[in-house]
Amino acid sequence: MQELLHPDLPFRLNGRLWIEGPTERFMGIGRLELLEKIDRLGSISRAAQEMQMSYKRAWDLVTSMNQQAREPLVSTQAGGKQGGGAVVTEAGQQMIREFTALQARFQAFLAEESRHLAQ
Amino acid sequence: MQELLHPDLPFRLNGRLWIEGPTERFMGIGRLELLEKIDRLGSISRAAQEMQMSYKRAWDLVTSMNQQAREPLVSTQAGGKQGGGAVVTEAGQQMIREFTALQARFQAFLAEESRHLAQ
DNA sequence: GGTCGTTATATTTTCTCAAACATAACGCTT
């Protein structure tokens, strides 16, 4: 493949992986990151902020995941101490672990194919 | 993973793969299809038509590929018999073969991971 | 009861990408 690419330009193999339901996406790299940040920060709004994402978008993503999962991945509370917050449930934790692992295998696939590509 | 997904909904693992240069995409599944159709039809406009794509977009994609490749993947002629046309070069043929093979390995990866996912 | 920071939700605005549209140039054919 290398001999087909312009010699002066750096090329890179890249890709995306996701799980989709019948009408919308269920899980992907962006949603995974959002889950991780919610887990770490205990708040959808702070997670959104850290991802440079509007709160509404983050909230919509959480709703989409919760509705498509067997049980909610994120549990929320409006009002209460510090105004409320959000916690990643045990199901959510498991989702983080499994999709992270899948993502890692995908990265390994990309790396291996990149080797092929280069030589 | 199965136990995390809503039991009433059908889920599917999906993904995309592409080769990117420093500023823009170089090769992907859409560009591959375009190359194949140009090869079969001998014309950018007819290939675009068959892909439900505007001629301009198809032409822009061809230009992008040609500029990033070591040598053009598509050779064009404006004017002449039947108004002109386009042919996929030997480099283009090779690109079709190699990216198709890569794509097949990726589909195999997805299928294997889907098995994991389901059970 | 008022304040605070958060979730919850609808509406409006902005951005981005592809489509649509519009011409010109090209070179065989008649």
Next chain:
DNA sequence: AAGCGTTATGTTTGAGAAAATATAACGACC
């Protein structure tokens, strides 16, 4: 020379997605 179908290229329009904006509800805490 005119016609044809194609490549070549710029400009305008449109649709969809994301951001921005706006408000309400919530519940602990002071």
